Amino acid sequence: MSYSKELQREMEKEGIEIGDRIKVLDNGKEHTGILMPRTESDEDTLVLKLDGGYNIGLKHKNGMSFKKLEDVEVESKDLHVDVKKSGDKSVSILIAGGTIASRVDYRTGAVKPSVNEDEFVTFAPEIGGIAKIETRKILNTLSENIGPEDWKKIAEEVVEEIEKGKDGVVIAHGTDTMGYTSAALSFMLENLPIPVVLVGSQRSSDRGSSDAHQNLTCALKAATTDIAEVTVCMHGSRSDDFCYLHPGTKVRKMHTSRRDAFRTVNADPYAKIYWEDLKVERIRNDYRKKNTQRKVEAKSELEGHVEIIRIYPGMDPGIFEKKLQRSKGVVIEGTGMGHIPTDNKEIMEELKKYIEEGNIAFMASQCFNGRINMNVYETGIDLQKAGVIGNLSDMLPETAYVKLAWLLGNYDKEEAEDLMTENMRGEITERSVKSKF
Amino acid sequence: MSYSKELQREMEKEGIEIGDRIKVLDNGKEHTGILMPRTESDEDTLVLKLDGGYNIGLKHKNGMSFKKLEDVEVESKDLHVDVKKSGDKSVSILIAGGTIASRVDYRTGAVKPSVNEDEFVTFAPEIGGIAKIETRKILNTLSENIGPEDWKKIAEEVVEEIEKGKDGVVIAHGTDTMGYTSAALSFMLENLPIPVVLVGSQRSSDRGSSDAHQNLTCALKAATTDIAEVTVCMHGSRSDDFCYLHPGTKVRKMHTSRRDAFRTVNADPYAKIYWEDLKVERIRNDYRKKNTQRKVEAKSELEGHVEIIRIYPGMDPGIFEKKLQRSKGVVIEGTGMGHIPTDNKEIMEELKKYIEEGNIAFMASQCFNGRINMNVYETGIDLQKAGVIGNLSDMLPETAYVKLAWLLGNYDKEEAEDLMTENMRGEITERSVKSKF
Numbered sequence: 038m039s040y041s042k043e044l045q046r047e048m049e050k051e052g053i054e055i056g057d058r059i060k061v062l063d064n065g066k067e068h069t070g071i072l073m074p075r076t077e078s079d080e081d082t083l084v085l086k087l088d089g090g091y092n093i094g095l096k097h098k099n100g101m102s103f104k105k106l107e108d109v110e111v112e113s114k115d116l117h118v119d120v121k122k123s124g125d126k127s128v129s130i131l132i133a134g135g136t137i138a139s140r141v142d143y144r145t146g147a148v149k150p151s152v153n154e155d156e157f158v159t160f161a162p163e164i165g166g167i168a169k170i171e172t173r174k175i176l177n178t179l180s181e182n183i184g185p186e187d188w189k190k191i192a193e194e195v196v197e198e199i200e201k202g203k204d205g206v207v208i209a210h211g212t213d214t215m216g217y218t219s220a221a222l223s224f225m226l227e228n229l230p231i232p233v234v235l236v237g238s239q240r241s242s243d244r245g246s247s248d249a250h251q252n253l254t255c256a257l258k259a260a261t262t263d264i265a266e267v268t269v270c271m272h273g274s275r276s277d278d279f280c281y282l283h284p285g286t287k288v289r290k291m292h293t294s295r296r297d298a299f300r301t302v303n304a305d306p307y308a309k310i311y312w313e314d315l316k317v318e319r320i321r322n323d324y325r326k327k328n329t330q331r332k333v334e335a336k337s338e339l340e341g342h343v344e345i346i347r348i349y350p351g352m353d354p355g356i357f358e359k360k361l362q363r364s365k366g367v368v369i370e371g372t373g374m375g376h377i378p379t380d381n382k383e384i385m386e387e388l389k390k391y392i393e394e395g396n397i398a399f400m401a402s403q404c405f406n407g408r409i410n411m412n413v414y415e416t417g418i419d420l421q422k423a424g425v426i427g428n429l430s431d432m433l434p435e436t437a438y439v440k441l442a443w444l445l446g447n448y449d450k451e452e453a454e455d456l457m458t459e460n461m462r463g464e465i466t467e468r469s470v471k472s473k474f
Numbered sequence: 475m476s477y478s479k480e481l482q483r484e485m486e487k488e489g490i491e492i493g494d495r496i497k498v499l500d501n502g503k504e505h506t507g508i509l510m511p512r513t514e515s516d517e518d519t520l521v522l523k524l525d526g527g528y529n530i531g532l533k534h535k536n537g538m539s540f541k542k543l544e545d546v547e548v549e550s551k552d553l554h555v556d557v558k559k560s561g562d563k564s565v566s567i568l569i570a571g572g573t574i575a576s577r578v579d580y581r582t583g584a585v586k587p588s589v590n591e592d593e594f595v596t597f598a599p600e601i602g603g604i605a606k607i608e609t610r611k612i613l614n615t616l617s618e619n620i621g622p623e624d625w626k627k628i629a630e631e632v633v634e635e636i637e638k639g640k641d642g643v644v645i646a647h648g649t650d651t652m653g654y655t656s657a658a659l660s661f662m663l664e665n666l667p668i669p670v671v672l673v674g675s676q677r678s679s680d681r682g683s684s685d686a687h688q689n690l691t692c693a694l695k696a697a698t699t700d701i702a703e704v705t706v707c708m709h710g711s712r713s714d715d716f717c718y719l720h721p722g723t724k725v726r727k728m729h730t731s732r733r734d735a736f737r738t739v740n741a742d743p744y745a746k747i748y749w750e751d752l753k754v755e756r757i758r759n760d761y762r763k764k765n766t767q768r769k770v771e772a773k774s775e776l777e778g779h780v781e782i783i784r785i786y787p788g789m790d791p792g793i794f795e796k797k798l799q800r801s802k803g804v805v806i807e808g809t810g811m812g813h814i815p816t817d818n819k820e821i822m823e824e825l826k827k828y829i830e831e832g833n834i835a836f837m838a839s840q841c842f843n844g845r846i847n848m849n850v851y852e853t854g855i856d857l858q859k860a861g862v863i864g865n866l867s868d869m870l871p872e873t874a875y876v877k878l879a880w881l882l883g884n885y886d887k888e889e890a891e892d893l894m895t896e897n898m899r900g901e902i903t904e905r906s907v908k909s910k911f
Contacts, residue, residue: 147849183787
């Protein structure tokens with residue numbers, strides 16, 4: 038999308054291009070900021086990213102004047118050298134990619150990861166006031182392409198930062214698979230002494246409604262707290278008011294586009310973090326408290342041959358068989374409290390054979406909310422007789438998948454089987470939460 | 475679980491067994507009902523199903539007395555012969571199975587489908603006052619075992635009822651795959667003239683907290699309205715106050731055990747139906763109005779070779795290939811707005827080959843809420859170039875799967891491809907709903 042011909046002509050007169058820092062004089066009022074590409078606004082409304090970080094739309098009117106300002110090199114590194122100003126905490130930002138580190142490619146119109154360390158902190162200049170910040174790009178990947186090898190890399194980079202004596206680590210990551218990565222890091226980072234906060238944005242920072250600014254600011258704040266868990270920090274409502282700090286093993290992306298897409302499932306978030314005053318309102322107190330004496334260990338091995346089997350009526354039993362053949366462990370994403378079509382003899386025979394051959398099958402639910410209970414119906418009892426393990430309780434299927442791959446990578450089979458049904462990283466909630474789901 | 479030894483001894487003295495109709499004299503108060511097996515209560519608390527349908531728990535005390543009453547044969551057929559009492563609407567109940575048609579098996583402790591036509595209406599005797607009821611058992615299956623062949627049978631049975639001149643049809647069905655069946659019936663029943671209401675229960679009718687009674691009553695009421703759509707009628711809150719009437723193509727079981735497990739996703743329910751006064755509070759008015767002149771058609775063919783591919787980081791690309799080889803069409807349950815790991819060359823090659831060979835691949839989201847949009851990110855654009863069709867908008871992956879199987883069963887490939895992205899049965903919501911998700 039581009040601006041109207043008239044608006045483009047006026048810009049050309051002044052030698053202004055998208056991305057330039059400009060001054061707009063509008064009816065006596067002066068606005069200074071970066072000229073953004075047109076996104077959702079109408080073609081006569083120019084979008085300006087104000088120096089404070091907000092985007093505004095200015096309707097083009099007669100008498101409006103535009104002036105290109107000198108390029109101001111963003112000196113992001115300066116933002117975090119003033120110790121007095123920034124407090125005594127030091128936080129590392131590791132950039133893995135994703136929308137929060139992306140810009141609109143003006144040629145194709147698509148968003149792609151392209152932001153470097155220095156640009157990154159300019160989304161939220163005030164984070165320099167929260168802590169001493171060091172930013173490092175470790176990957177440049179949209180999260181749909183992040184996988185087990187990247188989880189290992191991220192875990193190892195986090196350990197490196199912890200060993201430098203940091204008070205917290207923020208990881209800028211795409212939202213699509215953020216829940217998988219947060220689960221993986223939860224298991225991999227044993228004895229975590231400090232907060233590790235994943236943050237992303239649903240809309241890139243050059244869009245008017247971007248959530249990058251608020252999310253990054255709140256994530257930085259979260260990284261300075263005593264909540265020494267792997268968490269996800271994202272918009273908590275449809276307004277620009279607060280973020281939720283979600284437990285890394287209980288969080289799921291539940292909306293494709295809304296900024297408050299992330300939900301803690303079967304538990305409560307740890308805290309609310311308000312954007313305006315950076316107040317941290319704790320919701321739970323059962324988190325691991327920060328203790329820099331604790332020695333972290335990156336237990337980052339993963340068994341590659343673990344799969345998820347998604348159950349649906351009319352599924353090809355042959356696929357069931359194929360998926361089992363090639364894996365050492367599976368998480369079945371069953372229906373309801375943990376069911377599959379047991380009337381299908383082909384599926385049941387394959388499943389029995391698979392387990393007899395020494396592989397492991399666990400049951401999770403495609404409902405996501407609620408617990409597995411395979412003692413209520415005939416189907417569940419039959420599946421347990423066949424060797425399917427159903428006491429994962431309220432563990433998310435995605436978390437169960439990551440956990441099983443991690444356990445089989447780091448423990449022998451018997452230990453893995455035992456640990457799978459134990460609560461290791463908050464992935465099982467003992468007492469149900471009464472709140473809405 | 476069984477009652478305490480003492481309680482059991484007292485029962486034996488009176489020749490009382492579980493399932494008997496008994497009278498309990500407790501501190502001057504008299505309670506009459508069926509003795510239920512012990513479930514969640516403590517071993518000294520006897521559970522009695524009162525004649526009104528409610529279960530009560532009675533703590534065993536000294537001086538309590540028990541008496542076995544004569545077996546009273548439930549005369550369910552009498553409930554719906556009084557035309558004057560029951561109004562002028564006539565509704566058929568088709569029993570397909572599920573928890574709502576199940577009882578606890580006292581030997582194994584598991585719930586299994588076992589209720590016959592006559593017993594069935596005794597859950598909610600007052601439904602005889604809503605309409606003239608005819609009950610027919612067409613299947614006896616827990617819903618995890620219900621599949622495409624059953625969908626066809628149910629559709630044909632519904633058409634038979636419609637041709638008898640009924641005002642509405644209620645289908646008692648398990649909850650696990652109720653959303654799949656409601657989607658299938660939505661597509662199969664073309665030109666539906668009357669309401670078709672699926673109903674189930676999360677807890678069997680012999681449990682104290684069963685939702686069978688309320689759900690069945692509200693479903694009967696829904697079947698007498700002018701909402702000539704395939705709908706799902708289930709508890710709308712955690713209290714015994716109302717049911718929601720969910721659109722058949724937009725409903726998903728989102729909790730394993732809660733009675734209000736069903737949610738309308740990306741739309742609003744059609745109505746709220748209050749249990750106490752059977753008030754129907756319409757939420758939407760964009761439903762097809764009842765018109766018995768409309769001639770229904772059971773378009774019940776289905777293409778068997780359609781599959782769902784669930785995307786997750788670290789998935790075995792070989793499974794992608796295997797799943798594609800055996801299918802004519804797939805619905806990819808991608809991440810976020812519709813993504814898969816495009817960096818994985820093996821996956822991308824297989825996908826391209828599959829589409830070039832004349833098969834169809836559609837994209838849906840594992841977030842469930844929100845719309846697919848493959849124009850925002852590089853990944854989406856690359857997938858579209860490969861031939862993946864991404865304009866399913868906010869269609870649920872389960873509904874998309876059922877729809878694709880149905881389209882390929884009833885139309886040629888080009889028509890199916892076109893119709894897939896059109897809103898045929900409310901499966902796409904044009905304007906987003908602002909409500910909570």
